[in-house]
Amino acid sequence: MDAVKRNILLNPGPSTTTDTVKYAQVTPDICPREKEFGGLMKGLREDLVRIVHGDLEKYTSVLFCGSGTINMDICLNSLLPAEKKILVINNGAYSTRGVEICEFYGLPHINLQFPVDQLPDLQIVEETLQKNPDIGLVYTTHNETGTGILNPIREIGALVHQYGATFVVDTTSTYAMRPIHIEEDNVDFLMASAQKGLMAFTGLSFIVGNKSIIEASKDYPKRSYYCNLYLQYEFFEKTGEMHFTPPVQTIYATLQALKEYWAEGEEAKWARHTRVFNAICKGLDELGFRQVIRPEWRSGLVASAIYPDDENWDFETVHDYCYDRGFTIYPGKISTTNTFRLCALGAIDESDITDFFKVFREALEKSGVVVPVKYAE
Ligand SMILES: *Cc1c(COP(=O)(O)O)cnc(C)c1O
DSSP states (O other), X not given: OOOOOOOXXXXXXXXXXXXXXXXXXXXXXXXXXXXXXXXXXXHHHHHHHHTTTOOTTTEEEEXXXXXXXXXXXXXXXXXXXXXOEEEEXXXXXXXXXXXXXXXXXXXXXXXXXXXXXXXXXXXXXXXXXXXXXXXXXXXXXXXXXXXTEEOOHHHHHHHXXXXXXXXXXXXXXXXXXXXXXXXXXXXXXXXXXXXXXTOOOXXXXXXEEEHHHHHHGGGSOOOOSTTOHHXXXXXXXHHSSOSSOOOHHHHHHHHHHHHHHHHHOHHHHHXXXXXXXXXXXXXXXXXXXXXXXXXXXXXXXXXXXXXXXXXXXXXXXXXHHHHHTTEEOEEOOOSSSOEEEEEOOSSOOHHHHHHHHHHHHHHHXXXXXXXXXXXXX
């Protein structure tokens, strides 16, 4: 097996993968309707539930072919009973995408907005639930990848359940990184994609959730054919397979990634991501960069740094310098502040961040940015 050029991806996914995961895609051609392939799916689905410590009697996982947004679409359009509405607890770009999905399907919803650098006010969340007994589904994002703020899902979930609604959380940028316990965290449905925490490839997305709610959703209004949760679940239960063609090579890579996940272990993996994140914060601090999210609210996976006030600062120039040397940095996702992001996911470690900051500092110096960087106020 030849080594593939190793790039350090500091964007919020897809992430840097191991060569063993890359090469796991190279397999003999196979029709996914063969028993040999179908048989791989059962263990995969169970592993995806085990990662969030779900009881296999109570929780299941349903796989789809698509990028992560497909999960958001599916949960929102499939899990809303007739006559009910959705509450989106929104403090960032990904929950805003959830709101857009509600708008596209014409789903009745409340967009409960909070500033992007603030946690949702739980008192307002509770008042909203109290005043609107027709809320059937509450939706939020765990780690708002646009900023890196971590939302208190356990506390929100307790409120949601107190008011008898279903709780859906977009955990795409925490799953298989930050430990999650689906039941103790009061979550009914969560989601992710193979290219993020699992360190495999784009094309396989999955929803982990409560079986009895999926079964109840059989009678909910149907709003999509390809993206319906019950339909896909039922097909899996009957045949063990995806309804339509699965992303075969991505599934082989994900199976290898899962082997590597269990070998590394939940705690050790989270410790590694934390090491990487701390090294990112230290590097940014040393260069004088400010971050958008205060330290105690950070997810520990995404650092969102504010552009310095220096006429020589140019994100594209710095990006290109780093990119040519094997490091990818990423623009921010806040409409009101100019930011860039450095993320701690993927098969990378502290030494990669040390190497990155050497190149990043050079990029700043070569473009004439004063280091440590300055802010007008
Ligand atoms: C990456 C991500 C998604 C999915 O984005 P795609 O581009 O569709 O893969 C969804 N939610 C969050 C929080 C994410 O970080």
